[in-house]
Amino acid sequence: MLHPKMKKLFIGVDIHKRTHVAVIINCFTEKLGELRFENNKKGFEKLIEFVKSHLKRGITPCFGLEDTASNGRNFTRFLLNLGYTVKSVDASLTYTERRNQAISHKTDGHDAFCVAKVLLNQLDTLPDASIHDDSWTLQLLVSRRNSIVKVRAASKNQVHSYISHHYPSYPKFFTVTYCKAGMEFFQNFPSPSKLRGITKEELAEFLSIHSSGFFGIEHAEKILKLVEKDGDTSTEYQETRDFIVSHCIKEIKHCNEELEVIEAEIKKHMKQFPYKLETMPGINTITAAMLISEIGDIRRFSSSDKMCRYSGISPVACSSGDKDKNFRNKQGNRRLYEIFRDIASRNICRGRDKKSPINDTFLEYYNKKISQGKTKRQALIAVMRQITKVIYSMMIHQREYIKPTVSKTENA
Incomplete structure (x- = not known):
């Protein structure tokens, strides 16, 4: 009686953005063929024809995919629709298999061969590849939000590095530096040079407008006294640095607007999940x-x-x-x-x-x-x-x- 693995061909696929590489082995780890094919339907059909040319009576193919960046979703969907067995191979398993060689090297063909070997040795324990568009779409939304948060954090760090020279006492200006009034203040007055000629009444009116009346004349006096205490911090090319601060503040405000939009979309998408x-x-x-x-x-x-x-x-x-x-x-x-x-x-x-x-x-x-x-x-x-x-x-x-x-x- 034949072992179940003797009735299968094992196809390891190394996934990339534009092309994939597939290697076919049998249960004895003998390499039967290798093919590079495009990441489109025509390329998928080319691989299926290539695999069928190596099939014998009673032998069924089994696919293992190392997909780390979701570039193989269309290929996975294509195989599942045809009814093939598709397993997901973690990149760490492929890495371990590659390091087990006498001379460690890395090529697309060798990676696909290692995927096929992992598929052969761990066929029963590898998870089935599946397509969950809901969680994948949510992952894209979360990834996009994280990217915006990183951009905002980088802009805040740049603003801190500049205004710490312009306003040494700036942490005392506002409890939360990036509140609405704080951002408007640093965008319009990125350095003390921009405050010249501004009276406390004018600054109080400015702060009151952008804080919905929360800040008034007392807060304006506090800021002006701190600026006077710090002294004149203007140096050469001050106008250029003022421009950078104002531009960074605009970017932070834009990121805040984008975060509101994408977080609303995330909340909308979350309604599809039954979790609480x-x-x-x-x-x-x-x-x-x-x-x-x-x-x-x-x-x-x-x-x-x-x-x-x-x-x-x-x-x-x-x-x-x-x-x-x-x-x-x-x-x-x-x-x-x-x-x-x-x-x-x-x-x-x-x-x-x-x-x-x-x-x-x-x-x-x-x-x-x-x-x-x-x-x-x-x-x-x-x-x-x-x-x-x-x-x-x-x-x-x-x-x-x-x-x-x-x-x-x-x-x-």
């Missing part, structure tokens, strides 16, 4: 969207422990003989790790009154780990693990967050 992650403290709609975009289909994880390992929260076990140690995991999905870390940090913080905790259950668990001798980082990772279990349960059962009750005796 926003009911948990520390998770708003944007954070929930980031979670869903990174996790994708929650059913691909059979347990919360596997999701912990996927996100790099679970420790790495290292043992030899009678020695057994656990080390911090630096692998996994680091974007998802950062999201869980942010949620955990919010849950162990105290509210604005600095007295009542955001989530006393997780804060108590954090303090318990600290009392057991754990470091702050270790205690936070322990909270992240518990939060991962809660979020996994909320997503798999599509239910709201239920805060655990803590008895008074436990609090004591």
